[in-house]
Amino acid sequence: MRMSTGKRVFLYAMSVILAIWLIGPILWIVDASFQLDNELFSIPPHWIPQKPTLDNYKYIITRVPPPAYAYDPGQIQMGHKASGEALAAIPALKNSFIVSTVTMALNVVISVLAAYAFSRLRFTGRNVSFSFIMLSRLIPAIAVAIPFFAIIQALRLLDTYLALILVYLAFTLPFTIWFMTKYFDFMPPDLEDAAMVDGCTRFQALTKVVVPIVAPGIAATGAFAFLNAYSEFLFAVLLTKTMASKTVPVVLSAAAINFDVSYALASTAVVLAIIPPIAFALIFRNYITSGLSMAFGK
Amino acid sequence: MAGGAARRRHIYAYLSILPAIVIIVLFTVYPILYNVDLALHKNVLTAPGSHPFTGLKNFADVLKNPGLVRSFRTTAEFTAVIVVGNVILGILIALLLNEKFFGARVLQVLILIPWAIPVVMAGIIWRWMFAGNIGVINGFLYSLGLIDKYYSFFGNPATAKLTLIVARLWKDVPLTAILLLATLQVIPHELYDAAKIDGGGAWAAFRYVTFPFLKPTLTVLLILETLTGFVTFDLVFVMTGGGPADATTLLAWYTYTEIFTHLNLGRGAALAFIIALLTLVMAMFYFWALRSEELY
Numbered sequence A: 001m002r003m004s005t006g007k008r009v010f011l012y013a014m015s016v017i018l019a020i021w022l023i024g025p026i027l028w029i030v031d032a033s034f035q036l037d038n039e040l041f042s043i044p045p046h047w048i049p050q051k052p053t054l055d056n057y058k059y060i061i062t063r064v065p066p067p068a069y070a071y072d073p074g075q076i077q078m079g080h081k082a083s084g085e086a087l088a089a090i091p092a093l094k095n096s097f098i099v100s101t102v103t104m105a106l107n108v109v110i111s112v113l114a115a116y117a118f119s120r121l122r123f124t125g126r127n128v129s130f131s132f133i134m135l136s137r138l139i140p141a142i143a144v145a146i147p148f149f150a151i152i153q154a155l156r157l158l159d160t161y162l163a164l165i166l167v168y169l170a171f172t173l174p175f176t177i178w179f180m181t182k183y184f185d186f187m188p189p190d191l192e193d194a195a196m197v198d199g200c201t202r203f204q205a206l207t208k209v210v211v212p213i214v215a216p217g218i219a220a221t222g223a224f225a226f227l228n229a230y231s232e233f234l235f236a237v238l239l240t241k242t243m244a245s246k247t248v249p250v251v252l253s254a255a256a257i258n259f260d261v262s263y264a265l266a267s268t269a270v271v272l273a274i275i276p277p278i279a280f281a282l283i284f285r286n287y288i289t290s291g292l293s294m295a296f297g298k
Numbered sequence B: 001m002a003g004g005a006a007r008r009r010h011i012y013a014y015l016s017i018l019p020a021i022v023i024i025v026l027f028t029v030y031p032i033l034y035n036v037d038l039a040l041h042k043n044v045l046t047a048p049g050s051h052p053f054t055g056l057k058n059f060a061d062v063l064k065n066p067g068l069v070r071s072f073r074t075t076a077e078f079t080a081v082i083v084v085g086n087v088i089l090g091i092l093i094a095l096l097l098n099e100k101f102f103g104a105r106v107l108q109v110l111i112l113i114p115w116a117i118p119v120v121m122a123g124i125i126w127r128w129m130f131a132g133n134i135g136v137i138n139g140f141l142y143s144l145g146l147i148d149k150y151y152s153f154f155g156n157p158a159t160a161k162l163t164l165i166v167a168r169l170w171k172d173v174p175l176t177a178i179l180l181l182a183t184l185q186v187i188p189h190e191l192y193d194a195a196k197i198d199g200g201g202a203w204a205a206f207r208y209v210t211f212p213f214l215k216p217t218l219t220v221l222l223i224l225e226t227l228t229g230f231v232t233f234d235l236v237f238v239m240t241g242g243g244p245a246d247a248t249t250l251l252a253w254y255t256y257t258e259i260f261t262h263l264n265l266g267r268g269a270a271l272a273f274i275i276a277l278l279t280l281v282m283a284m285f286y287f288w289a290l291r292s293e294e295l296y
Helices: A005-033 A055-062 A089-120 A126-136 A141-154 A161-186 A190-197 A202-213 A215-231 A234-239 A248-256 A263-283 A285-296 B002-039 B057-064 B066-097 B102-110 B112-116 B119-130 B136-143 B157-184 B189-197 B202-231 B234-239 B251-262 B265-292
Strands: none
Touching (some): A005 A263, A005 B066, A005 B102, A005 B112, A005 B119, A005 B157, A055 A089, A055 A263, A089 A126, A089 A161, A089 A202, A089 A215, A089 A263, A126 A161, A126 B002, A141 A161, A141 A234, A141 B002, A141 B251, A141 B265, A161 A215, A161 A234, A190 A202, A202 A215, A215 A263, A248 A263, A248 B119, A263 A285, A263 B112, A263 B119, B002 B265, B066 B202, B066 B251, B112 B157, B157 B202, B157 B234, B202 B251
């Protein structure tokens, strides 16, 4: 059935508005990253940079100030206000990557194991433990901020990757266990039953037969855990002290509330920081959307 | 032997869920007990070493503070606006994305971008978009001749609230739309044909076919977004700092500042306990409402 021209025009007009709303802010921050502060402060703003430059990227990546950033007292608006926060973007990215990747790997293993048992096995305490895991997710993070700090301090884990990884596991597992349980529920048990008749143990059936089949669900789980760990802020602020463990949100939030920040450098740091999650989401797009459809659809 | 098989099944099941349970107990049950203990004693960081039992005094102190009521009201307002905005925009966008045309396929990719961006970074980007010095929103309004000098969005309580709402919706509506779209796609086409034969227009089709299908997903989204409203912390941190005055002091931010500016852990724990209780009651209410719904 062909669409009427009027409807087509309307749909495209709405699409353009929606596209601007969705990616306009991103395009602007990218735009800003190719300008220096003196240009950013022009009124009205330059939608297309008049003097596009890679200096911000060079500065953040090499940490050697390019000539434009050389100290010049006459040029107050110039980028010499090199904020340390923005310059810490690369080490912070490294920390974020390590924490998020390890969280993702551990989350996938732990949640697949647990979800498989919840989905396939009848055992005493099954409903209670499942409800308990789900209910734990309802506790607001801020409500356990003080005890978390105390626990991490008692374990002598302040300012370490492990502290963040443990906390992020506790906060991501309820969702991923629920999600994987639902995912396993959709899978008919025939294949693994056949494998067990052929002499596989339950664990072997899971790793050799089931895991390859539910790989898309596992990818969605992993993506969810990674993105969550990468984004988390409250505990990252609370439990990190130095660049030994500070993650990207901590470093960038410090830049954001610093009124003396170089906007150009900080915008560049934001661009670098949002590339990994966007790439991640786009690469895993099919798994994420089909996984979500499965969990929320019929 | 049936008994042996059942025992093996139990052992396997317990071993499987053990790691998850251990981590969650360590980071939820224990913290709550710890919080209760803190809240029942005097515990001020400026006076270490002196922790007499004070009963419910911390709770009374917290509840007496008019700041709590104000921040609760601010949070309720904020939450109401984002829940309603999220549902309306989510449905409209999902309907647009469900149309069969090239634009929908492009948008289905673009819509993942705000969803993937960490809240802190979304907040920073919107903070700078609304800024009074480099803000492009000001620049845009100025170029159009709508304002003759840059406006300070963060200096006025109403517009400061607006900035938070805009950032929150930008970040949250995509997931709502994706989930609603997934639900839309399973609606059998015959139902629309039937609605057409019955002589209903587009609205009738939406009201009697589309909406009933969306309802269970909408209920889940309602819960998620309400909880989001009550725990929004990062956006306040990077965008408004709770101001001007306490116009954007949401509960999570209020709790954070109470703990870390007054360094009174006892009171902070009492406040945390009250907030956890509040969230739990709200969630229970939703589950109860959800249960009385007829789920398909």
